Amino acid sequence: MKFAVIITLKKDVLDPQGKVIEQTLEGMGVNNLKNLRQGKYIEIELNELDEKKAYSAVEDMCKKLLVNLIIEEYKIKKI
């Protein structure tokens, strides 16, 4: 069973890396950028047939290691 985890900075947290990408794109001539934020993407494949169990295992990994819940939020999707 395979899951995608998308980790993004919370709305009010500054994203310097995203800002740098934004400025670079603008420097390259892109003039219709409104906003750009960078996050992380993790694909996790589990040996687990029960979807509910697998989902909660992934959620557990997010809370214990992958996500800094103070400044980040996450979404889990089955893929």
Added chain:
Amino acid sequence: MKFAVIITLKKDVLDPQGKVIEQTLEGMGVNNLKNLRQGKYIEIELNELDEKKAYSAVEDMCKKLLVNLIIEEYKIKKI
């Protein structure tokens, strides 16, 4: 108009960062991991009402800056 870009390493490219996360999770007692790969996630908001134009602008950004097409592949989704 808002797009999500997911950038992942191609299948045959080694992902040392993903491996480290995998090993760390295993060290923490997760025993049903089959595979884990890390990628990047970028949210781009554009001042552009024409969806086709906006999509191709994002594709252009991917090819010119965001993605290393030799080792990475990307997916663009309207969100």
